[in-house]
Amino acid sequence: MNTLINLAPIILMFVIFYFLLIRPQQKRQKQVKQMQSDLKKGDSVVTIGGFHGTVHTIDEAIVVIEGGDGTKLTYDRSAIREVKNS
Template identity: 40%
Template sequence: MVLLQAQGGNGMFSIIMMVGMIAVFYFFMIRPQQKKSQDQKKMVEELKEGDEIVTFGGLHGKIVSKDETTVTISAGGGARLTFEKTSIARKK
């Protein structure tokens, strides 16, 4: 009888530990990544002509025109390059 009670308590402890690990994983890894993704999407939607940006490849430039999925940036020296909006890392 005592042996059965000890095993039952151990099973409950294991379940509590698993739930705790899942909660920690969610709050320290999944949730911050979702927040970062939402912030990136919002920043890309709010881009306008004249904004200075940096692409994920490290190219710095100023937006000269945009459409639904792409932006054209002036990268200096008269160069105009077209990028997908999703390739923009941040505003300067």
């Protein structure tokens, strides 16, 4: 019984750590995965490198993004950070 009382603060700390750090991160990763799987031609996107463009062609793992000046660059699907709504 004494051991349980001594371990209670450590257990509580792990529970708080899980709900404040681990769970939100897992939720964010799930949202990013969903966004990357929902990509379609014509979506306006931003890559993790900061390149802004429009999805020109999309494959299972590869995305070709067209920039404003007509430049086409090939990226992995996982390199897409966000889809812009405008």
